[in-house]
Amino acid sequence: MTGPRRPARLNRTLLAAIGVALLAVGGFTLATHFRVLHLVDPGAPVVPAVDPPPAWALYAAAGMAVLVGLLALRWLLAQAVRGPSSPTWREDTDLGHTELSANTAVAPLAEELRTYPGVHEARATLTGPRDAPELALIIVIEQDADPADVRHQLEDEGLPRLRQALELDTVPTDIEFRFATATTRSLR
CATH class of the missing domain: 3.30.300.30 (ANL, C-terminal domain)
Incomplete structure (x- = not known):
């Protein structure tokens, strides 16, 4: 209903910056995995000398990341709505x-x-x-x-x-x- 207050504006700005950074990291990861970028060997372990987690754990982590991303997107879209609409x-x-x-x-x-x-x-x-x-x-x-x-x-x-x-x-x-x-x- 009202105009944005300073803390709310700062909150949205920081969330948008974090979102852009996370998108960039995700894009870099995908580009490396599909061998578009050759900066890092996609077969190299992230942490050396540690066994990789089971496949189900990777799928669960990916599913949770997608769910959290969708919830964050929904929250961000809700911030654009300032108040009830007037018919x-x-x-x-x-x-x-x-x-x-x-x-x-x-x-x-x-x-x-x-x-x-x-x-x-x-x-x-x-x-x-x-x-x-x-x-x-x-x-x-x-x-x-x-x-x-x-x-x-x-x-x-x-x-x-x-x-x-x-x-x-x-x-x-x-x-x-x-x-x-x-x-x-x-x-x-």
Whole structure:
């Protein structure tokens, strides 16, 4: 949902560098084995004077390496997804066709949240289909602000207006409070 934080960016950079290094080592190993590169004798033992492991151990190690690689790739791909996607709601009636981006629907709520006392920044994301939407809020509040006060004002004013505007009885809401720091950046 939010922009990348410095430790997360460093984490991804280091993981990408390690991944590239491992790919290079794997490519070198394969090129040596298939005699594309002649820098090392492919028949020479890695550790001299040690018996090679049984064949099943090599297959098990290769299988585990592939599994770990696939899990790491899945994790890396999951890092690219920043947050839930916001759908476009479509409604066809006798009067015509209407489309509404769910993010457009919650933009006024995010703007209203920014006006609450103690709120530094706010972001709202509406996900799910029209008949079962879910609201995710990230609210950055000042250090001396009370999250309970902000939550009560949201429940008394903001959420009822949103439900009325969307013509919904309920909107399940997930609220994440963060405290503003001197280096807090905008959530936009």
